[in-house]
Amino acid sequence: MQLETVSVIGGGAWGTALAQASAMAGRAVTLVLRNEAQAQAVNSSRRNDAALPGQELHPELEAAGAFTGTDIVILAVPAQATRTLLSTIDPNLLAGRPVVLSAKGLETGTLARQSEVLLAMAPDAIPYVLSGPSFAADVAAGRPTAVTLAGDDANSTSELAAALAGPTFRPYAADDRIGVEIAGALKNVYALACGAVDGAQLGASARAALIARGYAEMARMVTAMGGSAHTLTGLAGLGDLTLTCTSTQSRNYQFGMALGAGRPTAEILQSGAKLAEGVATAPVAAALARSFGVDAPLIDAVDAVVAGQSDIATIVAGLMSRPLKREH
Ligand SMILES: NC(=O)C1=CN([C@@H]2O[C@H](COP(=O)(O)OP(=O)(O)OC[C@H]3O[C@@H](n4cnc5c(N)ncnc54)[C@H](OP(=O)(O)O)[C@@H]3O)[C@@H](O)[C@H]2O)C=CC1
Numbered sequence: 001m002q003l004e005t006v007s008v009i010g011g012g013a014w015g016t017a018l019a020q021a022s023a024m025a026g027r028a029v030t031l032v033l034r035n036e037a038q039a040q041a042v043n044s045s046r047r048n049d050a051a052l053p054g055q056e057l058h059p060e061l062e063a064a065g066a067f068t069g070t071d072i073v074i075l076a077v078p079a080q081a082t083r084t085l086l087s088t089i090d091p092n093l094l095a096g097r098p099v100v101l102s103a104k105g106l107e108t109g110t111l112a113r114q115s116e117v118l119l120a121m122a123p124d125a126i127p128y129v130l131s132g133p134s135f136a137a138d139v140a141a142g143r144p145t146a147v148t149l150a151g152d153d154a155n156s157t158s159e160l161a162a163a164l165a166g167p168t169f170r171p172y173a174a175d176d177r178i179g180v181e182i183a184g185a186l187k188n189v190y191a192l193a194c195g196a197v198d199g200a201q202l203g204a205s206a207r208a209a210l211i212a213r214g215y216a217e218m219a220r221m222v223t224a225m226g227g228s229a230h231t232l233t234g235l236a237g238l239g240d241l242t243l244t245c246t247s248t249q250s251r252n253y254q255f256g257m258a259l260g261a262g263r264p265t266a267e268i269l270q271s272g273a274k275l276a277e278g279v280a281t282a283p284v285a286a287a288l289a290r291s292f293g294v295d296a297p298l299i300d301a302v303d304a305v306v307a308g309q310s311d312i313a314t315i316v317a318g319l320m321s322r323p324l325k326r327e328h
């Protein structure tokens with residue numbers, strides 16, 4: 001498989017970071033932005049300050065205003081924008097190519113995972129999922145990061161992981177695409193919950209309990225949807241859940257803190273909050289849990305708070321008064 005050139009489509013924080021990581025891995029990288037004017041500005045300043053303020057870009061990274069085809073394609077727009085983006089791309093440019101999905105979310109309306117969206121729009125693309133504990137600023141600055149790269153064919157996934165690995169970016173190959181996708185999407189929902197616990201000053205013990213019960217709930221979801229609970233012991237599960245549920249750097253956690261402080265979703269969004277994928281994913285995850293018959297009280301709780309149908313005090317009282325049960 002030819003794996004020399006990479007296009008990263010989507011010039012936000014994560015797209016820019018992944019383009020930077022791919023360049024550090026020795027690939028020839030094109031960061032595909034929305035238009036030529038944006039691309040020229042990035043190429044002349046050697047920065048993408050709108051996405052990653054102050055970050056100098058690698059010399060082997062070039063920005064472009066349109067996607068024209070490469071050996072590897074990485075999609076890095078928000079989960080809700082992936083279908084729209086793909087509708088602008090000739091599927092022939094993706095046929096037979098590894099297409100790496102890096103957004104962490106489930107699609108509103110269709111309840112689709114990102115690889116399902118890809119295969120609906122470009123059926124001959126070869127889907128891979130990249131997820132794990134990795135803040136864009138860390139990856140772009142060359143701080144040590146390890147992630148999971150899941151694909152259907154073990155040898156090809158290992159080859160792709162090797163092509164994207166650099167001195168500070170370490171992808172581990174895996175085969176459970178469904179488990180990795182669900183974990184990446186759900187950890188954002190639990191990060192909203194953990195932020196809310198802290199915003200409402202409910203204590204570190206409550207937050208730790210939430211992480212543990214969230215992990216158990218995530219395992220039920222992954223298993224019901226055809227993935228493996230074992231996947232969650234890795235970077236895309238435990239790793240990312242830990243990072244996002246405990247760091248104020250996480251945008252989902254920040255959004256949750258605002259919810260916990262009693263601010264309604266619409267007001268937080270209007271005040272210019274950064275992208276928090278869990279807000280759109282919570283109702284989708286709740287719908288999926290219902291359709292698969294999974295008991296998911298934490299997802300339901302986040303969904304209710306995000307939708308303004310309940311408040312933190314009512315949610316906590318409800319969760320604490322559920323019938324006592326065995327842990328496993
Ligand atoms: N930031 C991080 O640390 C990490 C993020 N991720 C995931 O990556 C995904 C993207 O996040 P992130 O980059 O941080 O978000 P940002 O908000 O920083 O950037 C999103 C980018 O996508 C662009 N975009 C949106 N819609 C389209 C479209 N239809 N066509 C082309 N470009 C589009 C936006 O352009 P414009 O501004 O012009 O609208 C913007 O440049 C999310 O799913 C997130 O969970 C995963 C790991 C780490």
Ligand SMILES: O=C(CO)COP(=O)(O)O
Nearest residue numbers: 132133134135250251252
């Ligand atoms: O996915 C991430 C880190 O792994 C980024 O999390 P946030 O989108 O919550 O900032």
